[in-house]
Amino acid sequence: MKIKSICCIGAGYVGGPTMAVIAQKCPNVKVTVVDINEARIAAWNNEDLSKLPVYEPGLDAIVKDARGRNLFFSTNVDAAIDEADTIFISVNTPTKTYGKGKGMAADLKYIELCARQIARVAKEDKIVVEKSTLPVRTASAIKSILDNTGNGVQFQILSNPEFLAEGTAIEDLLKPDRVLIGGEMTAEGEKAMQALVDLYASWVNRDHILTTNVWSSELSKLTANAFLAQRVSSINAMSEICEKTGANVAEVSKAIGMDSRIGPKFLSSSVGFGGSCFQKDILNLVYIAKSYGLDEVANYWEQVVLMNNHQKNRFSDNIINTLYNTVSGKKITFLGWAFKKDTNDTRESAAITVADNLLNEHAKITVYDPKVSEEQIFSDLEYLNSRDPKQNRALLKVEKDPYLAMKDAHAIAILTEWDEFKAYNWQKIYDHMLKPAFIFDGRRLLDHEMLKSIGFECYEIGTGNASQ
Numbered sequence: 521m522k523i524k525s526i527c528c529i530g531a532g533y534v535g536g537p538t539m540a541v542i543a544q545k546c547p548n549v550k551v552t553v554v555d556i557n558e559a560r561i562a563a564w565n566n567e568d569l570s571k572l573p574v575y576e577p578g579l580d581a582i583v584k585d586a587r588g589r590n591l592f593f594s595t596n597v598d599a600a601i602d603e604a605d606t607i608f609i610s611v612n613t614p615t616k617t618y619g620k621g622k623g624m625a626a627d628l629k630y631i632e633l634c635a636r637q638i639a640r641v642a643k644e645d646k647i648v649v650e651k652s653t654l655p656v657r658t659a660s661a662i663k664s665i666l667d668n669t670g671n672g673v674q675f676q677i678l679s680n681p682e683f684l685a686e687g688t689a690i691e692d693l694l695k696p697d698r699v700l701i702g703g704e705m706t707a708e709g710e711k712a713m714q715a716l717v718d719l720y721a722s723w724v725n726r727d728h729i730l731t732t733n734v735w736s737s738e739l740s741k742l743t744a745n746a747f748l749a750q751r752v753s754s755i756n757a758m759s760e761i762c763e764k765t766g767a768n769v770a771e772v773s774k775a776i777g778m779d780s781r782i783g784p785k786f787l788s789s790s791v792g793f794g795g796s797c798f799q800k801d802i803l804n805l806v807y808i809a810k811s812y813g814l815d816e817v818a819n820y821w822e823q824v825v826l827m828n829n830h831q832k833n834r835f836s837d838n839i840i841n842t843l844y845n846t847v848s849g850k851k852i853t854f855l856g857w858a859f860k861k862d863t864n865d866t867r868e869s870a871a872i873t874v875a876d877n878l879l880n881e882h883a884k885i886t887v888y889d890p891k892v893s894e895e896q897i898f899s900d901l902e903y904l905n906s907r908d909p910k911q912n913r914a915l916l917k918v919e920k921d922p923y924l925a926m927k928d929a930h931a932i933a934i935l936t937e938w939d940e941f942k943a944y945n946w947q948k949i950y951d952h953m954l955k956p957a958f959i960f961d962g963r964r965l966l967d968h969e970m971l972k973s974i975g976f977e978c979y980e981i982g983t984g985n986a987s988q
């Protein structure tokens with residue numbers, strides 16, 4: 521069989537860019553991305569490409585090319601399901617905030633709603649592709665819902681996890697390290713897998729398309745994120761030893777990364793990993809391990825998250841200690857709020873935790889981020905429910921001009937590694953700050969020799985010059 525018409529449920533950070541690339545690379549396939557969020561769909565359809573709901577370098581050009589030709593964004597979920605031969609489920613699977621598994625397990629309510637809707641609407645056989653990140657064995661739950669509530673049509677469930685990283689989504693989609701497709705090891709299952717392999721083979725070398733059984737595919741996604749996050753927590757653990765001993769974490773990273781068994785990537789020490797995936801997926805893995813009674817396995821992986829929490833907290837503690845043990849009423853400017861550069865996504869950003877800790881100490885924070893809106897920043901803080909929202913607004917300001925943001929500040933904290941921060945006129949910034957002028961570089965982004973020569977007091981994660 522050949523895939524001719526796709527419906528993708530979920531027009532978020534994964535659904536939008538992934539489907540845009542499929543549409544661009546497969547002009548003969550009709551791709552309709554649907555969502556219940558009307559504002560999001562309207563933004564995807566906006567004539568002004570700078571208003572797309574997801575900021576990713578290169579995305580606007582691809583949307584411009586394919587939208588209206590074979591790429592469509594719609595809120596009519598039923599119609600898109602009905603028309604498609606293949607349905608991707610790309611809805612959110614956040615950590616549960618209630619009931620059994622609260623704070624650990626993945627909340628699968630959106631997945632189940634999709635499965636029930638597909639079952640109700642589908643009048644012909646369909647391939648259903650899990651694009652969302654899911655606990656291992658979810659495919660059997662989806663299949664059971666489809667088979668028990670459907671109209672007697674046949675469904676093949678495939679697992680096709682997405683490995684794109686935000687900020688480089690388009691690059692990752694155009695040249696993926698691998699595409700992973702898991703399916704049932706039956707003649708029908710193999711046929712469905714082959715159809716999806718052929719779709720990706722329109723632009724991905726077949727050697728990079730891997731097929732496995734469905735459980736291996738589901739588990740590989742959680743495993744990949746656990747390994748990646750573990751590297752960040754491991755180097756962050758070493759950063760604290762570096763600060764105590766006078767070693768330099770960048771030198772340590774380079775030295776170990778040159779060992780071809782370790783490799784150089786994902787060894788940058790930081791204020792802590794953020795993003796919608798790492799913490800959620802590891803906690804999900806921990807929950808799965810616990811549910812099988814594998815307590816040692818669960819405890820092992822949980823440490824990755826605990827280490828990350830420690831890294832974020834020790835960054836804010838260091839700011840407080842260095843500013844003479846009180847930040848009350850002091851202006852601290854945050855450069856960056858996004859969880860990494862080149863994205864407007866702030867989910868689980870380290871900036872949120874650091875801000876919350878400092879606001880508990882009554883600091884006055886001013887935030888500048890080139891892509892994150894004021895509304896988003898306040899909504900991130902309000903979500904924590906740590907204080908009255910009015911107090912957040914009284915203590916935290918969002919500024920659109922970075923130089924104004926830093927004027928009269930006691931300290932600057934670098935929370936996101938946006939390239940533009942490196943090009944600022946740091947002498948001018950120093951001249952307009954209160955003295956001593958402190959910089960806390962949570963991303964090891966700036967040239968600290970230059971900053972010190974201007975007169976700044978510098979703290980850099982993982983360098984043995986911290987004021988203890």
Ligand SMILES: NC(=O)c1ccc[n+]([C@@H]2O[C@H](COP(=O)([O-])OP(=O)(O)OC[C@H]3O[C@@H](n4cnc5c(N)ncnc54)[C@H](O)[C@@H]3O)[C@@H](O)[C@H]2O)c1
Nearest residue numbers: 530531532533534555556557610611612613630652653682
């Ligand atoms: N963000 C990433 O970088 C990334 C990368 C790889 C995998 N993933 C995984 O992909 C999945 C989606 O992540 P995301 O970041 O795109 O999430 P997102 O929150 O940006 O988007 C999900 C969208 O699904 C919509 N939705 C939810 N239920 C729906 C329903 N019943 N019908 C129609 N629309 C519905 C929501 O309105 C939302 O717009 C998650 O499982 C995530 O773990 C994310």
Ligand SMILES: O=c1ccn([C@@H]2O[C@H](COP(=O)(O)OP(=O)(O)O[C@H]3O[C@H](CO)[C@@H](O)[C@H](O)[C@H]3O)[C@@H](O)[C@H]2O)c(=O)[nH]1
Nearest residue numbers: 682683684685686752786787788790793794795797859860
């Ligand atoms: O050496 C490093 C690398 C990353 N980070 C931080 O780790 C977080 C995650 O970064 P990254 O993995 O680049 O971005 P994500 O978009 O979260 O992508 C991850 O999560 C996605 C969702 O599952 C997966 O698809 C990707 O493969 C996986 O890299 C960010 O806060 C980074 O700043 C570091 O601190 N040091």
